Amino acid sequence: MKEESQLPSLTVDQMEVLRRFALFDASAEEMRRSLAGVFDFNFDKKVPEGYSLYRTANTHFRVPEPGILVTRKHIENALELKRFDLITERDLVVWATVLLMNDAYALDPADEDLIAEWLNDISLNLNAS
Numbered sequence: 001m002k003e004e005s006q007l008p009s010l011t012v013d014q015m016e017v018l019r020r021f022a023l024f025d026a027s028a029e030e031m032r033r034s035l036a037g038v039f040d041f042n043f044d045k046k047v048p049e050g051y052s053l054y055r056t057a058n059t060h061f062r063v064p065e066p067g068i069l070v071t072r073k074h075i076e077n078a079l080e081l082k083r084f085d086l087i088t089e090r091d092l093v094v095w096a097t098v099l100l101m102n103d104a105y106a107l108d109p110a111d112e113d114l115i116a117e118w119l120n121d122i123s124l125n126l127n128a129s
Contacts, residue, residue: 067106
């Protein structure tokens, strides 16, 4: 395993795709293509016996400083999109899980506990199928 100082930094374009993903302006597939080689995730793996969920993510980049700030507005926007059926429940689950598992994102310190709770609830309690 490489030390973080040996990992590549995210490019300006990659950071922009991550910002857009947080706003639902970029799809999970667009993000996957943009971050190929530095961030991969799999939410479709076969679930081992005894587990209800099995999701993996691997980061191979230097954590950006500052990170991309995730705020209450991001959650409000996502829930509004779902309420109007502009995104699927699976889209919402993938979105929340990526925000939690990708080290480029940072939760707004003013609402960190609330944001973490909402993202975890969405990620773990909604149907991703």
